[in-house]
Each structure stands twice: as structure tokens, then as C-alpha cells.
Amino acid sequence: SQKIEQNSEALNIQEGKTATLTCNYTNYSPAYLQWYRQDPGRGPVFLLLIRENEKEKRKERLKVTFDTTLKQSLFHITASQPADSATYLCARGLNFGNEKLTFGTGTRLTIIP
């Protein structure tokens, strides 16, 4: 079965530093990986999607990489702020057209002022 693993259950980062979250997958490369933010009691909010043939994607202070050799995606938040504190979820998709996503258990990020 295709698995997604987010190694760190929780991560504490000093405000202003770069937070880096890791997502590893097993078996064959997914067509794409997605990153979501989830706040307590709320639904996941889509942040970034990166396709198998893309190495890097950026959006404002966010950056995502996709390394098919390491079977890994890294999610970076630069100049982190307390408002960035949330759980971040990684998800893999099999192919475009069927959004049956497999989610990791998430990393709870806390930005310390």
C-alpha cells in the first residue's frame, strides 16, 4: 500500500527562523504531493501542490520541494510567525482526475515568539 509518513509529530521553531517539515512516501512516486494547513477544530486548507516532474514550488513565504530519489517532500516556511502555528498535512495523489488522497498524520508546528 502507498504510505505517507510525516516523521515529526511536533516541531517548535523560534519566530523569524525557517521551519522545515518532512514528508516521506513509500513505493512509487505519486503524481503529485499536496500540503495543507489545519487549525484545531477546522478543516484542512490547501496550501501548495507540487507535481512529480517539478523540483520546487513557491508561494510567498512557503516553499515545497519534491525529491523522487529520496522519496521525500520538504515544506519550508521562511520568516516564521506565531500565526503560522498549526498542524501541517502532507498528502499524496495517485493521478489527476481522481482526488483520492492519502494523508500523513501531520506535524504540529509551534512558532515561539
Next chain:
Amino acid sequence: NAGVMQNPRHLVRRRGQEARLRCSPMKGHSHVYWYRQLPEEGLKFMVYLQKENIIDESGMPKERFSAEFPKEGPSILRIQQVVRGDSAAYFCASSPPSGAGSFGHTIYFGEGSWLTVV
């Protein structure tokens, strides 16, 4: 510009009762997905529907659970004879038809329906 609307947000049911969770997708979206999030676990895919069709129900428990997305009205996730293990957050998501949307196939989640079985 309403997002994915789910109701009820919170639902308490006694063991053996039925739970009905409703989901109205975003305007223009014809694909609906249901996911379940158990305490301290990740989101798990349950079912993928298009209007009047179940496309993929590989994540649905074989018994007591059913889903529909009628031609008119919201999608419904129905849980019959609920047990304590059904207590979870149930999230609905929607996406536009294949090929549409600025990110191709981004899906948008609702705020969830939190079911508690007592």
C-alpha cells in the same frame, strides 16, 4: 463566494441511532469526497462521488455506512446504528470537473462535522 458547507457542525448520537451528515459543495463543483479523521489519526479517504454516481467507495466500511450525491441537493453521508468507534470528524471536500481550476485538481475542504457517539 461560499465554500464547502457542512452541517451539522456537531452531532451527538446514542449508540444504535442514525447519523446523517450533509455537504453542499462549492458552486460549480461536481465532485465530492468524504474523509474521516479519528482522534490522533490522519485523514482517511472514504468515498468519492459525482452527481448521482459513486465513483470510488473503497474507503467506506462495508456495513452501516452509505453515501449519496443526488441530482438536486447536498451530498449525504449516512451512518446507521452508530457505535462509539464512529466518533470522529467527518470532512467533505469538493473539486471542479477534471481539468478545471487554477491548480488543476485542488480540492477544497469544509469545516467538518464532529460526531460524538455516547
